[in-house]
Every structure is written in structure tokens, then in C-alpha cells.
Amino acid sequence: MADNHVLAEKDYVDGLKYKEIADKYGVSINTVKSWKQRYAWERQKGAHKPNGMHTNKGGAPPSNQNAKGNSGGAAPKKNDNAVTHGFFRKFLPDDTLEIMEEIETRSPLDMMWDQITIQYAAILRAQQIMFVQNKDEMIKEIKKRKYEVHDIGDDKPQMEQVVTEEEYEFQFSWDRHATFLTAQSRAMSTLQSMIKQYEDMCRQGHADEEQQLKISKLKGEVSIIEQKLNKDDDKPIEIMIRRKGDT
Known part of the structure; x- marks a missing residue:
């Protein structure tokens, strides 16, 4: 069927x-x-119209100005209708x-799902951006740089910028990892709140079976990320998604 x-x-x-x-x-x-x-x-x-819906094919009365400027087909661009x-x-x-x-x-349910997927994608993207390879890793970035202008020409002026002072910012692996965990924890809380709101809408009858299965699958994936953040990798995770009527 x-x-x-x-x-x-x-x-x-x-x-x-x-x-x-x-x-x-x-x-x-x-x-x-x-x-x-x-x-x-x-x-x-030209799709079929239900009984009771009639189309007037008689055309507009002579000298009618309603369609002025439209040679036929779709409404003119920027036409408010x-x-x-x-x-x-x-x-x-x-x-x-x-x-x-x-x-x-x-639908409102579709919009909520869009927000969930955008938030989830941002969380996964952050995993790549903030990845720390080892505990000795360090990032050195220029925070501030000062210049002076000097004339290096012989016969005629020739100005050149010369660096006179540089200030660096160092990011150590433990600092980057701690910052990542804090940001990721906030992002996960936001995602869980969205998922809960989506489930509430599902229970109110706004979702079909496919949408309910999607959110079940996503909850399983989120639980895996949470487990890694909490360093509980030794705990087994079992994700079971069943359709209605399955035993």
C-alpha cells in the first residue's frame, strides 16, 4: 500500500x-x-478543480485596464498580487x-528542524577547528605590531615601513582544550533544548513518522558526543530506532 x-x-x-x-x-x-x-x-x-469551483472563461469586459502592462502569462515583476x-x-x-x-x-516543525541541524553542524565543525593533537601543541599568533617609517633612499626619498615592536599571544594545548569544552558544553545545552522543543511539537501531533525517526537518530548521535566530552568512552552506547508496530 x-x-x-x-x-x-x-x-x-x-x-x-x-x-x-x-x-x-x-x-x-x-x-x-x-x-x-x-x-x-x-x-x-490546468489541474482539476473540485466540484463547486468554476472558472470564468469569458474574459474581461471591453476597455478593462486590469491587465494593462501584462502581455500574458505570469504577473509582471514586482506585481503586488x-x-x-x-x-x-x-x-x-x-x-x-x-x-x-x-x-x-x-511548517513550524520544519523551521525548528532547520535550527537543530544548523546548531548540530556548528558543533561538529567546532570539533575540527578546535582539535588539539597533543599536550605539547602550542599556537603563536601576532597580537600587536608597531611600525616606524624610514627613508632608505639615496638620491630621492624612498619610504619604507620597519617593524619596531611585536607582541605575541600564545595558546597552549590545555588552554585551547578547556576553552573548547566550555563552548561545546554551552552549544550542546542549546541543542538539547531545541531537541526537547521539537519532541514536544511531535507529541502534539505536528510530526509524521519520518520526522520522529530523524529526531531519534539525532538524539543517539548527540549522546555519543556528550559521552566523549565527559570522557566516558568506556561506557557502551546502544542506539535503537524502531518504527511504530515493530516488536
């Missing part, structure tokens, strides 16, 4: 609205919007308006 999102896509292509699809499959409207975004649903031009947030047209740049329109296709 086909998954609900596959059947729902056919209904969407046939012209059903979000609410009609949500009622038909017993899910929230946000879930339907999430399916549309994730599986790239698109309605074909294509902007959901038309009120902001006067104040926001086009790039911002485009982002706002894209955001409207994403």
Missing part, C-alpha cells in the same frame, strides 16, 4: 486544498505543508520578501 504522502500528493495535484488533504488522511495542515516541501509537490497547469506580504513591499528589499515567501511553505 502506498504511503499517505504519496496518495496525498495525487490529491494535491488534482486540486485539493491543504485542509481537505489533512482531513482526509487524519493529519495536521502543517504535516501536509511539510510533505509538499520535502517531496517537492507541484500542481500541473504575487507577494503574500504586500504591506511590506514599501519597506523591505526584494531579497527579504523572497525569503519570506519561501518560509511560508515551511
Whole structure:
């Protein structure tokens, strides 16, 4: 039997609205919007409209000026009828308006997942940047440098900058590692808070099974990172992800 999102896509292509699809499959409207975004649903031009929806094909009355400046097809560029947030047209740049329109296709659950993945990616990236190879490692960086200008020319002036003073900053391995652990601990706390909020939204019926499996997998990966930070590498970790109905 086909998954609900596959059947729902056919209904969407046939012209059903979000609410009609949500009622038909017993899910929230946000879930339907999430399916549309994730599986790239698109309605074909001239899609079937449900009964009761009629299209006026008689054309505009003679001398009608509504379509002036439009030779046909899509609305002219910057036409306000294509902007959901038309009120902001006067104040926001086009790039911002485009982002706002894209955001409207994403559910609150999708937005929360985006934030989780961005935070998680930053944590993993920090592992590479702050990696300390051994306890004797030291980084030397120039903190301040002073110059004086001297004339080194013979016949005609030729000015050159000469370094007269340099101040260095040294970072030892233990200091870098301690800084990393502190920053990583804060980042992990933020990530765990986001995951908890995501799980709360899942329990409220905003998530499908695939989204619930994704967060379960991520929680397992986060627990491994926490174990390494706490130096509990000797403790075994078992990650089990089960679909509904599995025994």
C-alpha cells in the first residue's frame, strides 16, 4: 500500500486544498505543508478543480485596464498580487520578501528542524577547528605590531615601513582544550533544548513518522558526543530506532 504522502500528493495535484488533504488522511495542515516541501509537490497547469469551483472563461469586459502592462502569462515583476506580504513591499528589499515567501511553505516543525541541524553542524565543525593533537601543541599568533617609517633612499626619498615592536599571544594545548569544552558544553545545552522543543511539537501531533525517526537518530548521535566530552568512552552506547508496530 502506498504511503499517505504519496496518495496525498495525487490529491494535491488534482486540486485539493491543504485542509481537505489533512482531513482526509487524519493529519495536521502543517504535516501536509511539510510533505509538499520535502517531496517537492507541484500542481500541473490546468489541474482539476473540485466540484463547486468554476472558472470564468469569458474574459474581461471591453476597455478593462486590469491587465494593462501584462502581455500574458505570469504577473509582471514586482506585481503586488504575487507577494503574500504586500504591506511590506514599501519597506523591505526584494531579497527579504523572497525569503519570506519561501518560509511560508515551511511548517513550524520544519523551521525548528532547520535550527537543530544548523546548531548540530556548528558543533561538529567546532570539533575540527578546535582539535588539539597533543599536550605539547602550542599556537603563536601576532597580537600587536608597531611600525616606524624610514627613508632608505639615496638620491630621492624612498619610504619604507620597519617593524619596531611585536607582541605575541600564545595558546597552549590545555588552554585551547578547556576553552573548547566550555563552548561545546554551552552549544550542546542549546541543542538539547531545541531537541526537547521539537519532541514536544511531535507529541502534539505536528510530526509524521519520518520526522520522529530523524529526531531519534539525532538524539543517539548527540549522546555519543556528550559521552566523549565527559570522557566516558568506556561506557557502551546502544542506539535503537524502531518504527511504530515493530516488536
